[in-house]
Each structure stands twice: as structure tokens, then as C-alpha cells.
Amino acid sequence: MARCLNTRPGGGHENPANAVVCPRCDFLVQGAHIGGYEVLSFIGAGSYGHVYKVREPAPLGRIMALKVLRFDQFNEKALGNFFDEARRIADLQHPNILPVYNFGKLEDERPYLVMEYAPQTIYDLFRRDDGSRRVAYAEELVPYMRQAADALSFVHQNGLIHQDVKPGNLLIGRSGQLLLSDFGTTFYLGMQTHASLGEATGTAAYMPPEQWQGNPRRDSDQYALAVSCYELLSGRTPFVYRRVEEMWNAHFNELPSSPQQW
Known part of the structure; x- marks a missing residue:
């Protein structure tokens, strides 16, 4: 069994070891793998997504941040905003702008993007x-x-x-x-x-x-x-x-x- 990363009172629900998303609260499950990235912990919430600390696949194994669209925000407008954010940041190469390294979708079609981890x-x-x-x-x-x-x-x-x-x-x-x-x-x-x-x-x-x-x-x-x-x-x-x-x-x-x- 594995626990979800919901830090709210009553969170931390038990899930099957192979689960990725908790069906009870929409938070990712600790230890889940998304596009090869291992989910480690919950960082916080952005304007329409949850942000998690993840580890990229070997051999580098660097710590990154993964932002996934919340299920309650999963509509056409928010989906467009999420894609737009990924494209905008990818185009903005500047030493003082948080860079995006990867992009993908969960099994339920919600998008995620992988960014530099800024602690x-x-x-x-x-x-x-x-x-x-x-x-x-x-x-x-x-x-x-x-x-x-x-x-x-x-x-x-x-x-x-x-x-x-x-x-x-x-x-x-x-x-x-x-x-x-x-x-x-x-x-x-x-x-x-x-x-x-x-x-x-x-x-x-x-x-x-x-x-x-x-x-x-x-x-x-x-x-x-x-x-x-x-x-x-x-x-x-x-x-x-x-x-x-x-x-x-x-x-x-x-x-x-x-x-x-x-």
C-alpha cells in the first residue's frame, strides 16, 4: 500500500502500491511514477495546479518539480492555460525565469509539466x-x-x-x-x-x-x-x-x- 500526498486533515489515504492518483482526493500517491519521474512529496498549490517534488530517472536522478492540473480545474479553458504556460516558459529562456524541462499527460489526460526544483x-x-x-x-x-x-x-x-x-x-x-x-x-x-x-x-x-x-x-x-x-x-x-x-x-x-x- 502507498499513501497519497494530501497534507490536509484527513488526507494521506491508503492506495494500492501501483496507484498514481488517489481517487478520493485527487492528490498524487507517494512513490508513483509519472513519465519515469518518481513522486516524492507535495510542495504546494499554484494558480490551478498542484506541485510535487519528484526525482528524474537514472542515471542523473536529479530532483525536479512536477506541476499537474487539478481535477477540479480540468476544463477546456484551464487545459488551454496549462498548455499555454508550458509553451510560454519554454520560449522564455532567461537566467531568472524558472525553466521547464518536460511535459506530458497522466492516464486521465490531465497535463503535467516538469520544472526546475526551487526549494x-x-x-x-x-x-x-x-x-x-x-x-x-x-x-x-x-x-x-x-x-x-x-x-x-x-x-x-x-x-x-x-x-x-x-x-x-x-x-x-x-x-x-x-x-x-x-x-x-x-x-x-x-x-x-x-x-x-x-x-x-x-x-x-x-x-x-x-x-x-x-x-x-x-x-x-x-x-x-x-x-x-x-x-x-x-x-x-x-x-x-x-x-x-x-x-x-x-x-x-x-x-x-x-x-x-x-
């Missing part, structure tokens, strides 16, 4: 000895923000807008370099949409007004990067609200306090 986010760089998070000092943060800005500049030069820049998508590679990740919500420059409040794409705490309206620009990513800097320097985002409507109003009408206040 940390930028949050993890700024911790006390006891492991608790601390705020960053400007001189610590600047080198990483330069790398993020370089990656975004390259993305924009290739006609794309990331749309979900935030600390959780700023990963740290095994060589210590910053890696921009999660291109699942990328927007093509020149597209025009008219999203309602409930349809805007991105993460509310980091989104500029034009993105709420469905018309992101290059500087929308710069705005989100600035919000990320604010959070890392102060320990909180400029606006902290629970309701989407309140967050929308804040980004349109409020001025943030100085990070030094916090």
Missing part, C-alpha cells in the same frame, strides 16, 4: 534564528529585486504580462538566484478584455487598478513588484482587507502608509 521562495531568505519571518533590509532586498525586474523586462519584451507577481512566485534557485515562476495567468499585450470585479485575474493584494478592470499593462507587473517590496520591507502588504470589494476600493482610492510605519 525556497524569497520569504525564506529573511528569517530569524528560530525560523520565524522577519522584515528584509533594503540592502538585502535590492539584488533580488534587480533580478526580478530583469526577468519582467524580458517577459515584457516578448509581448507578455505576468499578472501574478508576488513573493510566493519569486523563487530562489539552488544556486541562490531569483526565479520568476507561475505563468498560468500570463496576458498577451494588445489583448482587450472587460473583466468584472469577480473575473479579474491575479492576486488581489498586489493588483493595480487597470488589472482589476481587465486591462493590464507592463507597469502592472511593476506595481505588483513594488507591492512585493513593500511587504518584504514592512511585513505586510499596503492594504489588508478580507473582502474583495474592500481591496478593490483600496487600490483605486487609498494611499498606502509608509513601510516605516510598520
Whole structure:
């Protein structure tokens, strides 16, 4: 028997030794093999997929990350987004963009992609000895923000807008370099949409007004990067609200306090 990698309360269901996906919760089973990659552990959730730590086949046996589309997101639109993400990242060869190495499908036709394993986010760089998070000092943060800005500049030069820049998508590679990740919500420059409040794409705490309206620009990513800097320097985002409507109003009408206040 083998356990699934569902880390939620009540998860970790027993499955047959040859199972790949747990039928009870949709998580992959520890020790399963997908395209030759051995599933080791659960890393976390992306915009529409689950991400796992895997080991590639011998002789190299390197540790990688495998992202698979969640079953509850398995529809035509999400499938198209997933394929688009793989193609976009494959075309974006840059030292500060998380690279994709392989692509395939599970037996149930859900796609997966294999990426470089980046064990940390930028949050993890700024911790006390006891492991608790601390705020960053400007001189610590600047080198990483330069790398993020370089990656975004390259993305924009290739006609794309990331749309979900935030600390959780700023990963740290095994060589210590910053890696921009999660291109699942990328927007093509020149597209025009008219999203309602409930349809805007991105993460509310980091989104500029034009993105709420469905018309992101290059500087929308710069705005989100600035919000990320604010959070890392102060320990909180400029606006902290629970309701989407309140967050929308804040980004349109409020001025943030100085990070030094916090």
C-alpha cells in the first residue's frame, strides 16, 4: 500500500502500491511514477495546479518539480492555460525565469509539466534564528529585486504580462538566484478584455487598478513588484482587507502608509 500526498486533515489515504492518483482526493500517491519521474512529496498549490517534488530517472536522478492540473480545474479553458504556460516558459529562456524541462499527460489526460526544483521562495531568505519571518533590509532586498525586474523586462519584451507577481512566485534557485515562476495567468499585450470585479485575474493584494478592470499593462507587473517590496520591507502588504470589494476600493482610492510605519 502507498499513501497519497494530501497534507490536509484527513488526507494521506491508503492506495494500492501501483496507484498514481488517489481517487478520493485527487492528490498524487507517494512513490508513483509519472513519465519515469518518481513522486516524492507535495510542495504546494499554484494558480490551478498542484506541485510535487519528484526525482528524474537514472542515471542523473536529479530532483525536479512536477506541476499537474487539478481535477477540479480540468476544463477546456484551464487545459488551454496549462498548455499555454508550458509553451510560454519554454520560449522564455532567461537566467531568472524558472525553466521547464518536460511535459506530458497522466492516464486521465490531465497535463503535467516538469520544472526546475526551487526549494525556497524569497520569504525564506529573511528569517530569524528560530525560523520565524522577519522584515528584509533594503540592502538585502535590492539584488533580488534587480533580478526580478530583469526577468519582467524580458517577459515584457516578448509581448507578455505576468499578472501574478508576488513573493510566493519569486523563487530562489539552488544556486541562490531569483526565479520568476507561475505563468498560468500570463496576458498577451494588445489583448482587450472587460473583466468584472469577480473575473479579474491575479492576486488581489498586489493588483493595480487597470488589472482589476481587465486591462493590464507592463507597469502592472511593476506595481505588483513594488507591492512585493513593500511587504518584504514592512511585513505586510499596503492594504489588508478580507473582502474583495474592500481591496478593490483600496487600490483605486487609498494611499498606502509608509513601510516605516510598520
